[in-house]
Amino acid sequence: MSYVQGEYPLIAKKNLAKNIYDFTIRAHHLAALAEPGQFVHLRVPGFFLRRPISICEIDREAGTIRLVFEIRGEGTEALSRINPGELVDVMGPLGKGFTLLPEGKKAIMVGGGIGVPPMLGVASHYGENAKAIVGFRNAAAVILTDDFKRVGTSCILCTDDGSAGMHGFVTEALKQELEREQPDLICACGPAPMLKGVIALADQYGVPCEVSLEERMGCGVGACLVCACRTVKDGKEYLAHVCKDGPVFDAHDVIL
């Protein structure tokens, strides 16, 4: 376990969609340690608990990390008001990321809504050997599709209302892909019903699958044990912890 904590400058900020913000933070040491699928834990002035935010992209050369987050409450709202040039109190990188298979292996990334950002960092590892399937409520909520293309990953876009890309859920697109070709790994992040669907398909087609979970968090490092999630360990139910045992788990280990 190796992480740092400090105040790091926010060097770029964008509003990607309604209530979705894109932060680039310069933190060389943190970027050097980070792996796709890990998260950082941010302190927001005026709020007691830190907010866990998944890492979207890591630029080790520039020494930066990119975070794309959604305003969900007063804490993330206050976070979104931090401006470039100001410092952000960051702890990280934390948790376990996705398995990164050796070159030449193929993977499918499945992301739903605010579960899409962490998939971008993983996709950039696989480049054109990955395919991303990303789902959003509607066209206005779509983010990061160009970024997948930038890292060489083709991207299938789905929207719940059909206002952009395919009309339907990511699981339908995933099924079509799996019919066509089975990758070496499926990586997924999104709401629980989506993850359940993805895991069922992975099982059906015999493809290994990893999912990223979330839970209300305390310390972020595995000390306080608040962020429990139900898993199976040695055949018995075990309350693991999203912050340290996850956020990425083998699909067979989680009980959703």
Next chain:
Amino acid sequence: MSYVQGEYPLIAKKNLAKNIYDFTIRAHHLAALAEPGQFVHLRVPGFFLRRPISICEIDREAGTIRLVFEIRGEGTEALSRINPGELVDVMGPLGKGFTLLPEGKKAIMVGGGIGVPPMLGVASHYGENAKAIVGFRNAAAVILTDDFKRVGTSCILCTDDGSAGMHGFVTEALKQELEREQPDLICACGPAPMLKGVIALADQYGVPCEVSLEERMGCGVGACLVCACRTVKDGKEYLAHVCKDGPVFDAHDVIL
């Protein structure tokens, strides 16, 4: 009782001496209502209770009030970090100010340390018919002496260590003045021992005297009753309240 509450722009800020800040806030309605000796109650982000700050000067034409305050703790420290252009949450004007005698009447203002700022506003009412006697720890702590001159009031400066002006306490200077000429009113603000000395001299020379008190405050308007101060009312001890019955009291009514 008439006051307002709102967020008003800080339009100028100066650091007058170590830990002493000078704020000019634009608040037309508040400035129109304010009288010398009254105070405003400021909310500081991150702190639960408002901070009472005496009004130093009122410019009704410009619609501004001037506040000169000292950093005494974390709250006033945070207050001092607000920058021009930002908004300050102000309630006021609050409390009872000093009696303003008709034109031609003479008054002496006595101020000690951070008790000096409220005396400037009163002095400007009397102009050259007032004399200010102001005391500080040392030369480095001296503030506002030029401002008294600007409003036409001559100013006797005293320092505890003699590093500027007279060496000694304001009470010694006051005694000399009272020996020479007795004014129609003495107005004083400063630490309790100073006020006691001023009141004793006022009594000795038979000059009416008003003093401004301070106490830890809650609501600022007389509802919560926390800022009690011992006074005499109809010959009996009575706990009055600095925020509403004061901060300015007739010297004969207070028990210091």
Next chain:
Amino acid sequence: MADLQVKVAGVTFKNPVIPASGAYGFGREYECLYPLSELGGISCKGTTLNGQNGNPAPRVAETPAGMLNSVGLQNAGIDHFIEAELPYLEKQDLVVIANVAGHTIEDCVEIARRLEPTSTDMIELNISCPNVKQGGAAFGTSCQAAEEITAAVRRATTKPLMVKLSPNVTSITDIAKAVEAAGADAVSLINTLLGMRIDINTRRPILKNNVGGLSGPAVFPVAVRMVWQVANAVNIPVVGMGGIATAKDAIEMMMAGASAIQMGAAIFADPYAPVKVVRGMNEWCDAHGVARIADLTGSVQPW
């Protein structure tokens, strides 16, 4: 526009927002900002039989997200309330709750008797003030004492009787059940939690009374828990208070089981807080399809 009206112990409030006793005087200090009629009611400053000066200053200390106070029931006595304050409040078109804080059972009974012929809408019997030595919290921390004083005041008044409970107890539900059994028409809670702050430079307690009552947002989760427990333990209405600062807080407190809510310390931070809460509750109800705010009471679904 949702129906904001609520009923507590037979008394109709036009909305559920009531400034808490001790935080709002008799309302006069806020009338230049907004008419008191915008509020559902007012719980007046606690009144003893003959009046008293309270504790010496300092009487207030700041704490994280809150404050301590040790006023100690400074007031001018029940007759002054009836003669000087009540006539003013009668004209303000809001429910007037007299807060009774005697040092003995006899005092409380006598205060209730003097209130009987007045226009006071409701009596709030304070058995929980942490800042006075005689009486105060002593009544509120024993079921038997709480029952005795409630029964005695009950016999002395025909007005709706609400008893204000202390959180500084092992089981607030037991105290609530005791006062219900003794004839209380409602309970209000929580009064302040007993706390202390020390000035480390002088090594002296900040409060001259050494200890004082903690209020403000800091205590809100304790208040929500106690209101939820009490609302599930008694059959009389609960008026919830303790750290409410926003409309969302007020809604949370009602969901926990409160029929109406009181606000105290938040008013010191923002004198408009009570009217902002009234407006915010109305907006929230409209946005969430709640036609009658009274339907929120106790609507939390525990796991």
Next chain:
Amino acid sequence: MADLQVKVAGVTFKNPVIPASGAYGFGREYECLYPLSELGGISCKGTTLNGQNGNPAPRVAETPAGMLNSVGLQNAGIDHFIEAELPYLEKQDLVVIANVAGHTIEDCVEIARRLEPTSTDMIELNISCPNVKQGGAAFGTSCQAAEEITAAVRRATTKPLMVKLSPNVTSITDIAKAVEAAGADAVSLINTLLGMRIDINTRRPILKNNVGGLSGPAVFPVAVRMVWQVANAVNIPVVGMGGIATAKDAIEMMMAGASAIQMGAAIFADPYAPVKVVRGMNEWCDAHGVARIADLTGSVQPW
């Protein structure tokens, strides 16, 4: 450089700062930031006899200046502690306090027996966990139950025995006196205050356990008051905790009567908080001419 050493129940701590049970695991998660030897001691995660999963998630809710938790003593059991955690902690050069949290008196006695031959420096008997149904706070809210369990564990161990007290009681001094009479060598307080938060959109409690323990700066004034009361009521040392976030808070707690202090929730906000408090206390002592930090204990002068 002030002398930061303190003694509690015969055990010497190199400084008074101890991460609190449940907030810091067994320290492993922080060793990449600073060596654990910078701390005076560690109060380990509460351990039951056979281990347990604790309560379902969500187990945490934010509150103004604080948080609620409802972990419910998730742990791997006393044998795992002795075999897997203690050998690591033995090497870290700080006082190791085992936190014992059995569901029955028998469980606690058995846990103490198993700890007896180990290197554990001190036992902290938790009679105040608000988040487990059996045991936990039930022992901590009755003088008789507190006395019985303390006496039983006392007989089972020769190690210094500290009992951790609940603030959710009418009189914490009575409980403290009961455990002192039963042979406790020290008391630690306060455990968390019971609280609740509700998600007003779902109308569900945020915690799956409905209620949980409140900690963080919000509770600090309550903790200072209780430490002051208890330190004046018993003759055994008091370890103070509850909302300490800064060196000034720690000094205030010691002045109130604490011989050492524990920190919990503040570490979630700042993982360096415990070492910052050690350094800050040293600087404060130097700036204020305090040669021995132990002299601060109980140095408040009440009015």
